[in-house]
Amino acid sequence: MTGDPHIHVERGVAHAGSALRGLVASTFGLVADAPVEVTTGCGARVPYAMTSTRPESVTCLACREHARREHLRLARQVELLGRTPGAPVSAADAARAARGLRDLAERYAG
Numbered sequence: 001m002t003g004d005p006h007i008h009v010e011r012g013v014a015h016a017g018s019a020l021r022g023l024v025a026s027t028f029g030l031v032a033d034a035p036v037e038v039t040t041g042c043g044a045r046v047p048y049a050m051t052s053t054r055p056e057s058v059t060c061l062a063c064r065e066h067a068r069r070e071h072l073r074l075a076r077q078v079e080l081l082g083r084t085p086g087a088p089v090s091a092a093d094a095a096r097a098a099r100g101l102r103d104l105a106e107r108y109a110g
């Protein structure tokens with residue numbers, strides 16, 4: 001323990017996996033097994049409890065910047081996927097998802 005008082009984001013904050021985990025948790029009321037320790041966006045190892053997926057709760061500036069960048073990157077990927085013939089999501093769904101990701105990115109920037 002470093003006594004670091006900041007709240008960080010998990011490095012993979014914008015990965016589809018964590019979005020899915022959140023969806024599963026909210027849909028079924030289950031809480032997925034949280035790892036004890038995670039790598040953060042700023043490269044630290046902190047207890048999972050010291051991270052948040054709520055932009056307003058993240059106080060580590062490096063992590064906020066990381067999360068903003070990651071959400072914008074994922075938004076672009078989702079848009080590209082929506083334009084790919086035979087993609088598992090429609091262009092409209094992809095556009096909506098990308099918009100949601102950009103909104104989140106905006107909240108990390110604020």
Ligand SMILES: [Zn+2]
Binds near residue numbers: 007043060
């Ligand atoms: Zn951090």
